Amino acid sequence: MKGTTIHLDTFAGRLAAARLRDGLLDDLLIAPDEGTPLLGAIYRATVDRVVKGHGGAMLRLPEGTAYLKGAKGLQPGDSLQVQVTGYAEPGKAVPVTDRPLFKSRFAIATPGKPGFNVSRQIRDDDLRDSLLELAHDTLGPPADVGLILRSAAAEGDPDEIAADIMAMTELAQQVAKDGTRDPQLLVDGTDPHTEAWREWPLPDALYTEPGTFRTNGIDEMIEALRSPRVDLPGDHWISVEPTRALVAVDVNTGADASLAAGLKANIATARALPAALRCRGLGGQIVIDMAPAPKKDRRQIEHALRAAFRADPVDTVLAGWTPLGHFELQRKRERLPLHQILEG
Structure with missing residues (x-):
């Protein structure tokens, strides 16, 4: 279809x-499994210990432990609100931030960051002005909670956008009033x-x-993800294999014996890789072993990679080429790896 x-x-x-x-x-x-902290969940957490030399702190949650970067000024026993930013590897603490956001389809409420903003993906000046006017009409003058209107608001119904603005702002203000100190869940994360x-x-x-x-x-498509192989156009294919340290991507030209086989396979890989990683829930360090291609083709391959990942919703940093000719990516771990679910 x-x-x-x-x-x-x-x-x-x-x-x-x-x-x-x-x-x-x-x-x-x-x-994920029941009891696993969901992405976006907001907790009241307690500081267990400050990790000196790393600038972070280990926190206690109702379901286990969390790690907060940039924990300057915190002391054991301190209580604070944090939001889950990703899934932890087995045996590691859940990554969190102490700057929670309240996100819906059209709006994001930003506590402690007053002011109204519109997504940069909305480029029409008249539309941006109308959305800002809608925000002011809905909330009045900016207060202690700021607001970001997301790109989906460009095609949203004004009443639905206004309802989203009110819901997220009221939720942020309600959570800000929480006066408890013991670890507990304040706002659950979103289900699929x-x-x-x-x-x-x-x-x-x-x-x-x-x-x-x-x-x-x-169901069959998901089961097929158990295999590391991803077929590409032109009889090319890649193997996407997670290890404990990184995700290895091997590019193969298949039966293509043409002079440009390496370039074609590498560009096809760039276009297919974001979806292959999304569907498998893979993040962290990604190392691509490119098919053999002249160095002069690297700029074209890198351009294809940047274009492909620009539309990907998961934050991905293109680190560049290694001395051995591999290409490295750093991808946020905001999804649970599919192989953990299938093996569970």
């Missing part, structure tokens, strides 16, 4: 959301269905009936 479709269902007893683009799996969200609504653009078709994964072949 041509176009984009979104499917909301369950997989292996967990809530799941899948996005297909032209019939191929383009993105996948699956709920809510996150799909919040983060994915409107599709050409939406399927929510139970069993949509089975009837549309998505």
